[in-house]
Amino acid sequence: MQEESTKKKRITDKGIALAKAEHYCAYQERSQQEVRTKLYEWGLWTDAVEEIISELIINNFLNEERFAKAYSQGKFRMKGWGRIKIKQGLKFKGISENCIKKGLxxxxxxxxxxxxxxxxxxxxAVEKEKNELKRNYKIASYAISRGFEADLVWEKIKNF
Incomplete structure (x- = not known):
C-alpha cells in the first residue's frame, strides 16, 4: 500500500503538462534538455514532449541564449567559476556552441x-606550503580547477 503512495502520478493530459512545464520554466531559466528530462519523468511520450517543448519556445518560456547568459553570469558571480568550467557546464546541459559563446x-x-x-x-592566504614553487603550483592548480585559463592563472601568480 505504501509503495503506491510514494510513486509519482503520471501526467497524461498535454494541457496539464504544458501548464506545469510553463510553471517549471517560469520559476528559473531552464535548458531544453532539463525540461525534456522533466517531461519524461512525468511520464509523457516523445511526440507530446516535443510538442510541449515547441510550445514553450514559441511562448518564450524556453530560450537557450537567455539560459546560457543566466547560467554564465550566475556561475561566475556566485560560484566563482572560470570560463572553461562554465563552458563545460553549458555543454553538459546540451547548449549549442553559438549560445555558449553568447553566454560567455x-x-x-x-x-x-x-x-x-x-x-x-x-x-x-590559507596555503601552508613553505616552498615557493610548490606553493605557487598548488595555488595555480586550485585556480585552474575552478575553470580559469592556465596561462592567465600563471600570469596573475607571477604578478602577485
Whole structure:
C-alpha cells in the first residue's frame, strides 16, 4: 500500500503538462534538455514532449541564449567559476556552441581578472606550503580547477 503512495502520478493530459512545464520554466531559466528530462519523468511520450517543448519556445518560456547568459553570469558571480568550467557546464546541459559563446561574452574581462586575483589571494592566504614553487603550483592548480585559463592563472601568480 505504501509503495503506491510514494510513486509519482503520471501526467497524461498535454494541457496539464504544458501548464506545469510553463510553471517549471517560469520559476528559473531552464535548458531544453532539463525540461525534456522533466517531461519524461512525468511520464509523457516523445511526440507530446516535443510538442510541449515547441510550445514553450514559441511562448518564450524556453530560450537557450537567455539560459546560457543566466547560467554564465550566475556561475561566475556566485560560484566563482572560470570560463572553461562554465563552458563545460553549458555543454553538459546540451547548449549549442553559438549560445555558449553568447553566454560567455556577458562576462566582463576586467571583472573576470578581478575574480581570478581574488581567488588567488584567498588561496594564498590559507596555503601552508613553505616552498615557493610548490606553493605557487598548488595555488595555480586550485585556480585552474575552478575553470580559469592556465596561462592567465600563471600570469596573475607571477604578478602577485
Amino acid at each position: 561574452a556577458i562576462i566582463d574581462p576586467e571583472e573576470y581578472e578581478q575574480k581570478l586575483a581574488e581567488i588567488i589571494k584567498k588561496k594564498s
